[in-house]
Amino acid sequence: MSAAKAEKLQLGDVVLASFQVGLGALGLAAGAVKKTAQEMRPTAALEEAKVIMRRLREKGQENQEQLKRFVDETSARLLERLDLARRSELDELRSRVAELEQRLSAFSAQPRQES
Helix, strand or coil, rough: HHHHHHHHHHHHHHHHHHHHHHHHHHHHHHHHHHHHHHHHHHHHHHHHHHHHHHHHHHHCCCCCCCHHHHHHHHHHHHHHHCCCCCHHHHHHHHHHHHHHHHHHHHHHHHHCCCC
16 A cells, blocks of 8 residues: 555544544533433423412412402492491491490489579
8 A cells, every 4th residue: 555545544534533533422412412301301390380380379369369359349239239237337336335325324323403
């Protein structure tokens, strides 16, 4: 074999070896990326589940608040239609009656002046 041919073979071998090393590195990198993606998949799914749970919790709270407002408004309208007193109104009247009873009792206890 001539020196030029041997040099071409050596250069070709170097190029081929470099190419194979590059492909091997690429294969290792692809494998590492795939492995990392597989390891992250459960984490991503867990994070996604947490986001979904938070959204469901928020929506549940919103629905609960809407339901409470609806019940309160409906109850107020019903009480208005039935012309019923609210507990706060009854408590206020009880307090007022007790005050008037005390004033009447104090007034009745005073001696009468005859004119």
